[in-house]
Amino acid sequence: MHPLVVFGLAGAVLAWLLDDKDSKMPAVQGQFDEFHSLIKLDEDDEKAKLREKRDTLLKALKAGLGDDVPAFENFNQGSYSMHTGVVPLDGNYDIDVGLIFDCKRDKYTDPVALKKKVRDALDTNCRTVVIRRPCVTVNYMRDKEVDYHVDLAVYVKRDDSLLDLAKGKENSDASKRVWEVSDPKGLTSIICKAFSKPEELAQFRRCIRYLKRWRNVQFSTGAPLSIALTVAAKQQFRPHFETSGKPGDLIALLNWVKAMLDAFDYTYTADDGFHSRLKVLLPVSPHTDLMEWMSQAQMDAFRLKLEGLRDALQGAYDEDLPEDACKVLNKQFGDDFKVPTKADTARAVSAPVISTGSSA
């Protein structure tokens, strides 16, 4: 018999006696799971509060709008509807609500006129209402700080299945007060159906949340929009599961970050000339670049931080000890990414040999 077979079998017997089958408890994935449970904005108290605020607001809006304003129906949009919301660092929770008024754009040639009616209907002492370019924002204050806010996107109907979004601020030039064709429900559907397998969709949503939290930790200003990161995930994210069947969030996120960095391309803009940019095109009308507003400096900063995240994820994967890996990740994702103690992650001493049953 082959002498190596003899050695292998002897070792196998030893390993069989040692039996280390429980020695590979996944540690970093466990930390990711815990991190996700802390940052996830879902069916919890905060979301329930948001729903309550939303419903109160909608009642007030219906009561406060004059008879000359067409009736509206509402729907949830944004991260609330896409199940990608994260707990805000500053505690300023938000909810995005779409209002579809039962009229066409020709009823309000100035879209801001309709937004003003929404604002005026809601503007009371307990809240402040501001007309922003894409929406009407209702802020709820506590101790002079914004506690919650609700973004109301104002739409009117069209002859096709799309909507017209009212864009423009109160004092905008006439050229900036426009109706923009939009498909918020289509976008939500695309994100919600990004993957057919539930476990893959769940990992997709987890990784979007990780990156949104990373963005909140790493940027004070000039950060890419949440929706841009979500759409980028739709375009570039690929689920990763180990052959053990367990999810590998770290690798999935690492691969996604690498794919985003690979997607940077030299592009010309009128303000900054040729420079490296990441384009994230809306997959629905109006198919605009969600990163278009970012300057070269902001884009450079984003790329640099993304490279830092890539290196950190790679470094974490390479760390021998889970606690060392989590320290690296903690610097990227903030303190909600917990660093376990050595005792928490200590592995049983694994056997120096196992029998595999392989042959040739």
Add this chain to the structure above:
Amino acid sequence: MTVSGAVPTADETDACYRAVEVLCAQRGISHSRLPSANQSYLGVQVRGANRSWDLEVDCGSEALTHLPHVRLRNPAEHRAHVGYHGTVCISDNQGLSLDPGRRSDLVAFAVGAAYDLLEKWDASPLGNEVEFYNELEGYWLGLPDSVRARAAMEVDAKDRLLSVYHDAKGTPTNWYFAEQHTKPALRAELKNLAPHRALYVHLDRPIAPPLHPHKLETDFLGKVQAALSPGQKELWVRLLGPSKNSPKRLALLLSVPRSAGGLSVIGVVFWARDGEVDPKAAVTPLTVRRHSTAYMRERGGASLDLYGKHIVILGCGAVGGVVADLLASAGVGRLTLVDGDCYSEDNVFRHILEPLWVDVPKVVGLKYELERHYPGLNVTAYPGWAQQWLKSASFDEVDAVVVALGLPTLERSINRALRKVTKRVPILFTWLEPLDLGGHSVVVWSEGEGCLDCLYRDDEGASALQCRTAFLEPNQAVSKNLTGCSSVFVPFGALQARRTALQAVEHLLCAMTGEPGGSYCFWVGEGRAAAEQHLRTTPWWSEARSVPFAEATRRVFGPPCRRCRPRT
């Protein structure tokens, strides 16, 4: 399969003719019926643009594999796709699906096809001549008294003297051509063969073969002689030169170019007396089948590109032995086989070697059998262990390495050693799981990201002893013995080994012509035998059957490990 048909009745032949009439009416072909001496055949005259064609069609054929035979009566000229006896080659009959219940329609179809073919080439005399000589070998086959010949040498347009061996007692009789003073490669037994002189010459233009009903005679040799170049004439003189036993029998091989590509080759056996062709002795046409390496490789579907490749196989057991055989059959021209094991009675049935090789190093047996089986194959046998071979190995002329050991630690060690090789070569690792669980093949390269160590990490990326691809949970007693501890073995069968090897070879050949980078293939067995033995399988075994190879590759390799990642 051909079913010999009964002689058709007059009614059946009439029905065939009516079908011909219908076809001719549809196509506007003027026609008439001809008397036929053979009751099985229908005589038909169809009139073309320049001449009439007197045809005979077989109405009695119940063949399931080819169309009814059509013969042109009195073939007085050389016509493309018309044989010496007038057979009109209307179809190559490859893969035909016929309706044998519509015999008369098949007869009519055959008449129409023959008419089209004859008319096509009759309209183009120059094209007809070119096409006729493209099919010279087929025409030569039909000459009266034609005899089989086998040419082990390359038909390469290089004039030279040859040796030819006549098997006069064989049925049928046969002539074996080989390079001068060498033996015919595919003939094991030479005892009954009589050696003769032979000459191979290549002419730029063909010599017209005889027309029906004339036989091949010495005048053909006179035309050949007249066409020879001075150098060829010298060889001719040497062929016919004096010998002890005059008169003597000689053979000539003649090749001419085909406009369709390649060369046509025909042969002639004749007698010589006193340095001249004997005009009174019979001249025998030879139908030459090529037994040359290049021809058999191309004809047999072996890759000509792979002929120049050198692949090393470390481990020549049940899997590695089949890998060697498959690589050779695919066309690889050079193999180095490394294995220190001797063949034993334990290996019979799951190894490719015959029992007569028991107690002989496996690589020695494989070298002998593979070189005999695959002409042109060059096998180097190294009856030692892979580690020893690696110490002194040169990779300058190595195009790929196969590791078929089934020993994870040694394989990882080999992987690291091969990553020090300066040349970029693909390395295939292949192994199988016990019983009927399945098999694996992994291709990595000697440089770049993705190595075997990448697969030996746990979900967290930490180094592990278990491969991510494993179908079997570790540390289970899978080995068996029949006579005690000295005969312990891992149970698997020849089918599992061969299936693994086939997949591995396909994987390697694909990798050799594709993009570099790690890749993983596998097959998942039914697992019934494993279940009966209560073996625990991994989640991957359950899931793998529904995972595409590309996705599986992504999963098992993950990010490059420290050993293969470029240092920054």
